[in-house]
Amino acid sequence: xxxxxxxxxxxxxxxxxxxxxxxxxxxxxxxxxxxxxxxxxxxxxxxxxxxxxxxxxxxxxxxxxxxxxxxxxxxxxxxxxxxxxxxxxxxxxxxxxxxxxxxxxxxxxxxxxxxxxxxxxxxxxxxxxxxxxxxxxxxxxxxxxxxxxxxxxxxxxxxxxxxxxxxxxxxxxxxxxxxxxxxxxxxxxxxxxxxxxxxxxxxxxxxxxxxxxxxxxxxxxxxxxxxxxxxxxxxxxxxxxxxxxx
Amino acid sequence: xxxxxxxxxxxxxxxxxxxxxxxxxxxxxxxxxxxxxxxxxxxxxxxxxxxxxxxxxxxxxxxxxxxxxxxxxxxxxxxxxxxxxxxxxxxxxxxxxxxxxxxxxxxxxxxxxxxxxxxxxxxxxxxxxxxxxxxxxxxxxxxxxxxxxxxxxxxxxxxxxxxxxxxxxxxxxxxxxxxxxxxxxxxxxxxxxxxxxxxxxxxxxxxxxxxxxxxxxxxxxxxxxxxxxxxxxxxxxxxxxxxxxxxxxxxxxxxxxxxxxxxxxxxxxxxxxxxxxxxxxxxxxxxxxxxxxxxxxxxxxxxxxxxxxxxxxxxxxxxxxxxxxxxxxxxxxxxxxxxxxxxxxxxxxxxxxxxxxxxxxxxxxxxxxxxxxxxxxxxxxxxxxxxxxxxxxxxxxxxxxxx
Numbered sequence: 001x002x003x004x005x006x007x008x009x010x011x012x013x014x015x016x017x018x019x020x021x022x023x024x025x026x027x028x029x030x031x032x033x034x035x036x037x038x039x040x041x042x043x044x045x046x047x048x049x050x051x052x053x054x055x056x057x058x059x060x061x062x063x064x065x066x067x068x069x070x071x072x073x074x075x076x077x078x079x080x081x082x083x084x085x086x087x088x089x090x091x092x093x094x095x096x097x098x099x100x101x102x103x104x105x106x107x108x109x110x111x112x113x114x115x116x117x118x119x120x121x122x123x124x125x126x127x128x129x130x131x132x133x134x135x136x137x138x139x140x141x142x143x144x145x146x147x148x149x150x151x152x153x154x155x156x157x158x159x160x161x162x163x164x165x166x167x168x169x170x171x172x173x174x175x176x177x178x179x180x181x182x183x184x185x186x187x188x189x190x191x192x193x194x195x196x197x198x199x200x201x202x203x204x205x206x207x208x209x210x211x212x213x214x215x216x217x218x219x220x221x222x223x224x225x226x227x228x229x230x231x232x233x234x235x236x237x238x239x240x241x242x243x244x245x246x
Numbered sequence: 247x248x249x250x251x252x253x254x255x256x257x258x259x260x261x262x263x264x265x266x267x268x269x270x271x272x273x274x275x276x277x278x279x280x281x282x283x284x285x286x287x288x289x290x291x292x293x294x295x296x297x298x299x300x301x302x303x304x305x306x307x308x309x310x311x312x313x314x315x316x317x318x319x320x321x322x323x324x325x326x327x328x329x330x331x332x333x334x335x336x337x338x339x340x341x342x343x344x345x346x347x348x349x350x351x352x353x354x355x356x357x358x359x360x361x362x363x364x365x366x367x368x369x370x371x372x373x374x375x376x377x378x379x380x381x382x383x384x385x386x387x388x389x390x391x392x393x394x395x396x397x398x399x400x401x402x403x404x405x406x407x408x409x410x411x412x413x414x415x416x417x418x419x420x421x422x423x424x425x426x427x428x429x430x431x432x433x434x435x436x437x438x439x440x441x442x443x444x445x446x447x448x449x450x451x452x453x454x455x456x457x458x459x460x461x462x463x464x465x466x467x468x469x470x471x472x473x474x475x476x477x478x479x480x481x482x483x484x485x486x487x488x489x490x491x492x493x494x495x496x497x498x499x500x501x502x503x504x505x506x507x508x509x510x511x512x513x514x515x516x517x518x519x520x521x522x523x524x525x526x527x528x529x530x531x532x533x534x535x536x537x538x539x540x541x542x543x544x545x546x547x548x549x550x551x552x553x554x555x556x557x558x559x560x561x562x563x564x565x566x567x568x569x570x571x572x573x574x575x576x577x578x579x580x581x582x583x584x585x586x587x588x589x590x591x592x593x594x595x596x597x598x599x600x601x602x603x604x605x606x607x608x609x610x611x612x613x614x615x616x617x618x619x620x621x622x623x624x625x626x627x628x629x630x631x632x633x634x635x636x637x638x639x640x641x642x643x644x645x646x647x648x649x
Binding site: 063092121123125234 | 248250548551554642645
């Protein structure tokens, strides 16, 4: 595992890094501080789990890391690039090229098949048809859905849908995959399978994973676990001894 | 994918899509049929107008503009000969006929009517009223004091073929002239005004009555109606270049009734298309807004995956464009069936200003199809503009939070 770490991280800038990250929500005259100055860093190949109770700011942090929201203060750097000055279009391009997203509710496009859902980011990236076919087939094989590629989300179980979402997140070879409560809608057995899949892909592909969860069992899969409470990271950079919770 | 995704999105809620398609199709079909009906009506009225005036007439501007003093508008024989040369040189001209029109008093017994008399060349196809004779017979080239009388006028004067009327006119010198004329036939004409006022007699006899060898107008027939304006322009130039104090005017200019009717139909077209467009716009707007709102989270997802705002906008707009395309095409098919049904039903009606009933006809042409389709399609696409813009500008996090 340490060898793996070394291979993944050699000579690379941090995949994602935040400095003094603050996010304030305004509801009329009331202000809610969701993040209160978060300094956070994820290196290539990391598997980080951010754990915390509801309302602790973990999804807000994930949204900022995913560049789908802008911080009130502080900065987010993705692969060394400061995102503060990027336009909406440039942020979309950054997400397309460097970030894969996995959602709690899978968020697959219901009218597209498993194959087409996984293919979608490659279409955005204007990848050629043959290459798209090769990459999607390979990933669906990797997530164990090669035989179900023509099925639409409605014809798949929760676990299968999340596997399609995983394939979609990884298909464009991102530097970073962000997962928001990826097991919240799954039974414990399926949740375990999905987490093992994420870990395996993390190790195989040297892609950094940041998983946000309030499920303590998920933290067991982390190579690095971070706790967030009231908008502050409590355990800054603690390493978890065991990577898998088998 | 960029076609597949909007296409499949249309099938998410088949019932709603079917209803929307039906509304677009209905709007398109109604426009298509009404335009087809109006086009056929205009064609009938156009034909009647051309029958009455020819495609165009050549005469003195003072005659056309009713500013003539006495008979100063007449075309003497030498000028007519020069006009004839010009007309024969134009391959688009299929025939022409000089005529001489004047007003007079028709007297039968104690009944007197003001009539409009026209002297024409019997047998000349460019101005042939023999085809409209419904009682008696037409004028022969050898006829002299014979006359064709409009049906309504004949009824008012109590005339039958073989009867005589007495026509009183003023000669070009200002003297009175009276001549008996034998009714050769009674004609029926599609324009009621002509039926109730008009008589036709041989040109030579008309010239004798007016004591002149001149004519007032040359009626010109063309090989195609749609060439009328072009030929009128070139003939007008030709007569001007030849130094002739004459001008050429088309049937459209000569018939205020036709012009007014055409303007009325154009306004009707405009209102109809506007009404259909507005109806389709608001109904589809409601449907698309609902449909797009339901997919707010999906918008958040595709944006989070890296689709640009423009990409989302195009995606939704393509969906509406496809909806408009299918609805419009369906409407054209439905309209064609409906129009064919009307044509087959042979419903009789009488177009405005005519006296002869005709079968209701719906002309199904590309000229009628494209505005119907275009209006429905554009209304559908326009109705999606705001919802698509709204969807594309949603904040990604807000869209993802939507349930």
